[in-house]
Amino acid sequence: MNFENSDLYSRLLVSDSDLDSLEIVPIGGPDGSEEPLDLPAELPILPIRHTVLFPGMVIPVTVVRQKAIRLVKKIYRNSDINQRIMGAVTQAKPHKEDPGADDLYKVGTVAHILKMITLPDGNVTIIVQGRQRFRIREIIREDPFITARIEGIDDSFALANRKESKALLNSLRDGAHRIMRLNPEIPQEARIALDNIESPVFLIHFLSSNINVEVGDKQKLLEETNGHKQANLLLQYMMREIEMLELKREIQSKASSDIDQQQRDYFLRQQIKVLHDELGIDSPEREMDDLRIKALEKQWPKSVQQHFDKEINKLQRINPMAPEYPVTLNYLETLVDLPWDEYTKDNFDLVRAQKVLDSDHFGLEKVKERIVEYLAVLKLKNNMKAPILCLYGPPGVGKTSLGKSVAKALNRQYIRMALGGVHDEAEIRGHRKTYIGAMPGKIIQHIKRAGSSNPVFILDEIDKVSSDFRGDPASALLEVLDPEQNSSFTDNYLEVEYDLSHVLFIATANSLEPIHPALRDRMEIIEMTGYTMEEKLQIAKKYLVPKQRKENGLKATNVRVDDKALQKIIEGYTRESGVRNLEQKVGTLMRKVAKSIAMEQEYLKTVKEDQIEKFLGAEIFDKDLYQDNDIAGVVTGLAWTSVGGEILFIETSLSRGKGGLTLSGQLGDVMKESAVTALSYLKAHAERLGIDYRVFNHYDLHVHVPAGAVPKDGPSAGVTMLTSMASIFTQRRVKPFIAMTGEITLRGKVLPVGGVKEKILAARRAGVKEIILCIKNKKDVDEVHADYIKDLSFHYVDTVDEVLAAALLPETVSKPMRFVFPEEKKEKEESMSYAPMPVTVL
Secondary structure, X not given: OOHHHOHHHHHHOOOHHHHHHOOOOOOOOOOXXXXXXXXXXXXXXXXXXXXXXXXXXXXXXXXXXHHHHHHHHHHHOOOOHHHOEEEEEEXXXXXXXXOOHHHEOXXXXXXXXXXXXXXXXXXXXXXXXXXXXXXXXXXXXXXXXOEEEEEEEOXXXXXXXXXXXXXXXXXXXXXXXXXXXXXXXXXXXXXXXXXXXXXXHHHHHHHHHHOOOOHHHHHHHHHOOOHHHHXXXXXXXXXXXXXXXXXXXXXXXXXXXXXXXXXXXXXXXXXXXXXXXXXXXXXXXXXXXXXXXXXXXXXXOHHHHHHHHHHHHHHHHOOOOOOHHHHHHHHHHHHHHOOOOOOOOOOOOHHHHHHHHHHHOOOOHHHXXXXXXXXXXXXXXXXXXXXXXXXXXXXXXXXXXXXXXXXXXXXXXXXXXXXXXXXXXXXXXXXXXXXXXXXXXXXXXXXXXXXXXXXXXXEEOHHHOOXXXXXXXXXXXXXXXXXXXXXXXXXXXXXXXXXXXXXXEEEEEOOOOOOOHHHHHOOEEEEOOOOOHHHHHHHHHHHHHHHHHHHOOOOOOOOEEOHHHHHHHXXXXXXXXXXXXXXXXXXXXXXXXXXXXXXXXOOOOEEOHHHHHHHHOOOOOOOOOOOOOOOOOEEEEEEEEOOEEEEEEEEEEEEEOOOOEEEEOOEOHHHHHHHHHHHHHXXXXXXXXXXXXXXXXXXXXXXXXXXXXXXXXXXXXXXXXXXXXXXXXXXXXXXXXXXEOOEEOOOOEEEOOOOHHHHHHHHHHHOOOEEEEEHHHHHHHHOOOHHHOOOOEEEEEOEHHHHHHHHEEEEXXXXXXXXXXXHHHHHHHHHHHOOOOOOOOO
């Protein structure tokens, strides 16, 4: 029995000055029943943990949750002391930080706040007195604090059968005195307080509050409305405690008072063993027996079995009270919980796998084809080390979600591990088990959680792995992602080899440059390009609109979005390779519709193109369109960005000077070098290209790329810059509706570039009809869907001369620039100085 929560002990927690201000309400009338309290119909509820408040008891309660602190302070500010009441209800789930209606018991006690003490750490301790039990009929609200509609429970102890009632009460008193004799730690004041209690109801509540039982058992005592049944249940709990105390005294009497430290340890272990057996708690011997039984069911390698036997024998020799015992026990539990040689059965239905991949993702044909190839080989060989795939592409194109589809198609467990910001090698390899708080690495932890040794394991954002003084996680991944090595992967915590060769690792990355070269070499890179406007339209129709409609509580009959409206959202409100922003805009559209439905306002069930600005505001992005190239030196180029392809314009102008070159438009080093290379080529071949060589010495050249606030770099603008310079030097017109991309060399060769698909689609959107590409980029054009390039014609070139022949027209611009050189000006002036003076004839 624990009398630390008794009325007397609670008062001892308060200073003398506070005791004088406490107004204890007397409990217990002359007839042995508690005086009923005039309860309100509604009462604020204070959830309490690990304790039960009984009527008549005065206990301290420390309040740490902000919601509860606000409730207590509000009630304590009441000027009427008698109105400082609330409901104290025990939490059925004590670990719930923000309990709701379902987390509380239904019976509690009206608590009268006697005193409130604000602690230095901001928490509040209140001294409360239990007044009367009540039952929660209905929770009215939960914010700003729980308020309930209640009904009171009258406390009474019927004396109809006085002899039986008197015997029952005497048994309770005798049992309490017996517990006090067996437990010398109970203070003498508690015995005096017990002898002075006359009310039967208060006696039951006093003993119930201090009985040493679980909180749930105390709650049963509080909820019992029949006084005799409540007393009998209390007596049962007291008899059980008496048996435990007598057993403890019996064990203690068997030990000698002069035992040395070794004998004392043995005595304590025997004492714990007896108590465990009596309480039905697993003893250390039983825990080790359970581990051995689990080990017998494991189909693990012989070396692991030998290591397990060695460790469990060591555990048997360790004192259960020693710090090493729980460390070794946790280690052995981790060993037996791992799925050694436990695999899920793969589904080799390739037709079904193809349907799963097609239904979950639109496009991505190369990736789907690679997955189906893997399944086909696995089906034929039935024993294949899993490859390491790396899906590389811009954000939002479905790299991570594709992993779920692969797991679904294979019928395997799905694991995702986010590597963004991971900078500790122990996250991959784990800690040595000798350290405090050691645990396996995330690889082994996820395998253990999956319960299978052949899951689909997504290593998300592998290009975001960083390193510092704690190690290099990328180097630790070298063993994990090597099919020749990961069959014997060794985690620092496990200390034994674990086979990862059956795991299908799929890494995702936005960029390949940050990935360690050795790590990149171990993976099969599969590029996932951005979606075209047509593909985004299909994704929005088939996936995004139905998904957002469902998430916002709408049905298909409530709203539909027209294709042209979706196209306007794609082109005017999003500029990305993936579809994340598109999904956000569709979600905004659906929320607007949901608001109209909820407010019973009229709305059109079909959202059309002219209504988009009403829902989403003005367009964010302007559509890039082809501009007239009638001015010399203006040429259309093609560029790749992280959000897809774009067209850009190279503008060149000449002004009198000394042959200087000016580059503007926030160009990178590579792009500047392309301009210098183009100018050097034109100087070297000026005569053949019909350029007056004197223009290089007497005119300054200025090359500008518009959108000056946007950084630009890369070699693919080489042919565009050269064509622009050739046009301004020769004043020849550029062929209309033509765009180009390609790198140039000083020898006049045109080299291939990347991002061809995105560039072609950008040109098509801008109204371009002809595109100049390196002949080696023809293979990239062949991979683009035929419907996307049916209106375009391509010029495949190998040299700069072929570029100029295809891009420049023979005629000059309508207002060509006239070049004037210093020697011509001097000759004109000299001829004017020797001219004869005019003669006037009168």
